[in-house]
Amino acid sequence: MLEIRNLHVKLEDQDKVILKGLDLTVESGSVHAIMGPNGSGKSTLSYVLSGRDGYEVTDGSAVLDGQELLDMEPEARAAAGLFLAFQYPVEIPGVGNMTFLRTAVNAQRKARGEEELSSTDFLKEIRAKAKALKIDAEMLKRPVNVGFSGGEKKRNEILQMAMLEPKMCILDETDSGLDVDAMRLVADGVNALRSPERSFIVITHYQRLLDHIKPDVVHIMADGRILQTGGPELALEVEKNGYADILKAHGIVAEEA
Amino acid sequence: MMATLDKATALDARLARLSVPAGGFAAKARREALERLSAAGFPGRRDEYWRWTNPTAFAAPEPARAEVPAAQPEMFDGFGRIRLVFTDGVFDAAASDALSGEEGIEITRLAEAPDVNWAASVYGTLEAAGQVPVLRPFATLNTVAATDGLLIRVTGRVKRPVNVIYRHKSEVSDPILHHVIRLEPGAEMTLLENGPSGARFNKVIEVEVAEGARFHHIRAQGPDHKRQAITHIFARIAEGALFKSFTLTVNGRLTRNECVLWLDGDNAVAHVAGAALGDGADGGFHHDDTVFVTHDALNGESRQVFKKVLKNAAVGVFQGKILVKPGAQKTDGYQISQSLLLDAASQFLGKPELEIYADDVKCSHGSTTGAIDPTALYYLRSRGVPLEEAKSLLVLSFLADAIDEIEDPALKDEIVARLEAWLATHRG
Ligand SMILES: Nc1ncnc2c1ncn2[C@@H]1O[C@H](COP(=O)(O)OP(=O)(O)OP(=O)(O)O)[C@@H](O)[C@H]1O
Ligand SMILES: [Mg+2]
Numbered sequence: 001m002l003e004i005r006n007l008h009v010k011l012e013d014q015d016k017v018i019l020k021g022l023d024l025t026v027e028s029g030s031v032h033a034i035m036g037p038n039g040s041g042k043s044t045l046s047y048v049l050s051g052r053d054g055y056e057v058t059d060g061s062a063v064l065d066g067q068e069l070l071d072m073e074p075e076a077r078a079a080a081g082l083f084l085a086f087q088y089p090v091e092i093p094g095v096g097n098m099t100f101l102r103t104a105v106n107a108q109r110k111a112r113g114e115e116e117l118s119s120t121d122f123l124k125e126i127r128a129k130a131k132a133l134k135i136d137a138e139m140l141k142r143p144v145n146v147g148f149s150g151g152e153k154k155r156n157e158i159l160q161m162a163m164l165e166p167k168m169c170i171l172d173e174t175d176s177g178l179d180v181d182a183m184r185l186v187a188d189g190v191n192a193l194r195s196p197e198r199s200f201i202v203i204t205h206y207q208r209l210l211d212h213i214k215p216d217v218v219h220i221m222a223d224g225r226i227l228q229t230g231g232p233e234l235a236l237e238v239e240k241n242g243y244a245d246i247l248k249a250h251g252i253v254a255e256e257a
Numbered sequence: 258m259m260a261t262l263d264k265a266t267a268l269d270a271r272l273a274r275l276s277v278p279a280g281g282f283a284a285k286a287r288r289e290a291l292e293r294l295s296a297a298g299f300p301g302r303r304d305e306y307w308r309w310t311n312p313t314a315f316a317a318p319e320p321a322r323a324e325v326p327a328a329q330p331e332m333f334d335g336f337g338r339i340r341l342v343f344t345d346g347v348f349d350a351a352a353s354d355a356l357s358g359e360e361g362i363e364i365t366r367l368a369e370a371p372d373v374n375w376a377a378s379v380y381g382t383l384e385a386a387g388q389v390p391v392l393r394p395f396a397t398l399n400t401v402a403a404t405d406g407l408l409i410r411v412t413g414r415v416k417r418p419v420n421v422i423y424r425h426k427s428e429v430s431d432p433i434l435h436h437v438i439r440l441e442p443g444a445e446m447t448l449l450e451n452g453p454s455g456a457r458f459n460k461v462i463e464v465e466v467a468e469g470a471r472f473h474h475i476r477a478q479g480p481d482h483k484r485q486a487i488t489h490i491f492a493r494i495a496e497g498a499l500f501k502s503f504t505l506t507v508n509g510r511l512t513r514n515e516c517v518l519w520l521d522g523d524n525a526v527a528h529v530a531g532a533a534l535g536d537g538a539d540g541g542f543h544h545d546d547t548v549f550v551t552h553d554a555l556n557g558e559s560r561q562v563f564k565k566v567l568k569n570a571a572v573g574v575f576q577g578k579i580l581v582k583p584g585a586q587k588t589d590g591y592q593i594s595q596s597l598l599l600d601a602a603s604q605f606l607g608k609p610e611l612e613i614y615a616d617d618v619k620c621s622h623g624s625t626t627g628a629i630d631p632t633a634l635y636y637l638r639s640r641g642v643p644l645e646e647a648k649s650l651l652v653l654s655f656l657a658d659a660i661d662e663i664e665d666p667a668l669k670d671e672i673v674a675r676l677e678a679w680l681a682t683h684r685g
Pocket of ligand 1: 011016018036037038039040041042043044045054087
């Protein structure tokens with residue numbers, strides 16, 4: 001279970017405050033969707049949870065299964081079971097995708113006191129999982145994300161998630177850039193991982209993804225906070241009417257275009 | 258006037274400590290070299306070619322004391338090589354394989370070869386040719402005073418690599434070694450060099466690569482942090498011949514590796530690459546790669562790929578030049594030198610140069626300095642890769658282009674393994 005309480009975050013080197021007292025509880029086994037206007041702080045939330053530099057937590061906490069994430073190094077958060085599928089996956093020239101994944105899988109196993117995966121077992125597993133996501137062997141050999149199309153990068157994120165088997169998965173706009181078929185593949189990949197021990201935060205702008213990955217809870221985020229929480233019908237409502245009414249009800253004036 | 262006098266004095270002081278070997282096939286070359294050296298003197302800090310590297314340590318009468326490095330597991334184990342060991346510059350026959358017996362290759366020693374006709378035409382000749390347009394007096398000093406070295410003549414395609422292993426056991430050793438290699442037309446060999454060599458090391462390799470011959474060279478310098486080394490490779494590459502050299506340097510207080518390549522026949526190929534990892538803690542790290550490639554024939558191809566990773570106020574230098582002579586049409590010259598600075602105190606100085614006197618050529622060069630990409634580092638860590646391991650991965654990826662210059666996959670793996678071991682023990 002992930003419990004975020006009263007999270008306040010500002011940029012480290014600027015006065016800009018982005019998260020302004022965010023509360024969120026994600027129970028084990030559940031899928032939560034977060035929707036919200038551009039710039040409301042969704043990616044910032046996922047970066048802060050995963051430990052990216054450049055942000056300062058001025059107040060609040062984020063506890064995953066009893067462990068305070070905000071005190072941990074990024075690698076320790078990963079070993080504790082947190083995974084972020086990036087909105088903009090990072091290219092790493094010179095590091096092979098396969099080497100990267102094997103290093104990550106074994107580093108996490110080591111941190112948890114488990115034995116490293118043998119190369120044969122690793123290969124077997126990655127081939128099967130890559131195949132399910134229609135990622136071909138040639139892409140596994142290439143440097144991480146270098147020269148990958150937008151959709152390939154997103155599928156590569158889901159492959160990493162499938163290999164690392166995290167407890168708490170955050171998907172930041174994984175659907176953007178995916179064609180209809182790829183979206184299906186990704187959703188199938190996510191659904192295959194659903195289990196009573198694993199939870200998801202799915203950040204998206206579109207109801208379409210939520211047709212495939214059925215959320216238990218939907219949150220609307222704006223101006224650094226969760227404004228409203230409801231069931232799947234909330235996403236449908238936003239799809240139909242936009243955010244204006246919700247924002248107005250909370251006294252937030254939509255910025256002029 | 259004063260400067261000239263000082264130079265002469267410094268040279269005299271240096272020469273006074275050396276016992277110049279007499280007699281033998283090299284006697285004439287040594288005499289001529291001494292004349293050249295007396296005219297040139299040692300370089301000073303004002304010399305343009307030594308702007309970024311202080312030559313004093315190489316000119317000084319005595320070497321600086323250098324503590325003996327801890328023993329390392331032997332490299333190139335399992336490569337079926339011909340092992341030849343020099344300890345502080347002295348050939349160690351007991352620790353070495355037999356010099357003779359391998360088909361297609363004759364190996365003798367400079368110190369033991371009163372008359373080796375083929376070597377007489379090479380010894381000091383390529384070194385002398387390499388003095389234009391820039392003087393390289395420490396190579397000339399080497400020709401004058403080398404006490405030993407290998408004379409290798411290759412007549413066939415030799416499968417087993419020749420592995421010259423250097424060992425450093427004395428804190429005050431000052432070896433001067435000079436190897437001469439001639440590959441006859443169509444011949445092929447691989448030269449492996451590794452190990453710490455002495456407190457101060459001056460080494461020259463002269464290589465004649467005749468028509469259609471292929472010369473492969475892989476060298477691992479160090480780890481031997483306190484030593485100071487100046488090395489030169491002079492190679493003449495004939496028509497359709499190939500020269501490939503890769504050097505890995507892990508630490509060393511002061512290193513200057515010069516490589517002077519002369520593409521003298523049509524369709525010659527010369528690649529030289531280097532990967533250096535330097536930690537300036539514990540007395541400093543200064544690594545200088547100075548390369549001079551001359552295209553003197555048609556359709557030649559040359560590549561220079563140099564990468565340096567520097568931390569704790571380490572200094573990296575690259576001086577690389579491609580000279581395309583009149584008439585050397587269709588030349589394809591490439592040069593890249595890059596450094597990765599792991600902290601703000603480290604420094605990279607690069608001077609890439611092109612001088613082209615032919616109109617139908619393709620030459621490019623580039624030089625960059627950068628730091629570890631924080632976003633890539635975060636991405637790796639967010640996948641559970643610990644900070645230091647993530648840094649090592651990015652360092653290895655930075656060096657990949659240079660390491661990829663190694664053709665043989667097994668040798669490449671050996672170099673990567675060496676690098677990984679070094680990175681694992683030098684974190685932070
Ligand atoms: N490093 C930064 N420097 C300057 N501004 C930043 C930085 N990071 C975030 N911001 C600002 O903080 C706000 C929140 O950004 P964030 O990326 O979290 O929004 P988002 O909800 O993910 O938006 P989108 O739906 O467009 O992806 C934006 O106004 C953004 O410009
Ligand atoms: Mg975003």
